[in-house]
Amino acid sequence: MANCIDCKQDMRTATGCVIDELNLGGVTYARKPFGYEPSWPTKASRCGDCGCERGQHHHLGCDVARCPKCDWQLFSCGCPFEEYGVSELEMLTAAA
């Protein structure tokens, strides 16, 4: 694993990401915390992908995180948020 490039924390020990909202085209979208995902009915206390705690926000690039705009997987939905870029994808790909 690695340090999140957005919050700079070690993803294994951080409670969650400090990025709690995403901006796109002048609109701010509040992120949904871990535990919200309808397709991921896990009881785990920490996200198996990015390591955030339940009720906290996934680190950007996590493949469990949902898009707050279209509700699809954030890493594959393609919404061009200002906070979310290629570097987030490379972050977790490199850590895998």
Ligand SMILES: [Zn+2]
């Ligand atoms: Zn983070």
Ligand SMILES: [Zn+2]
């Ligand atoms: Zn996660």
Ligand SMILES: [Zn+2]
């Ligand atoms: Zn989206």
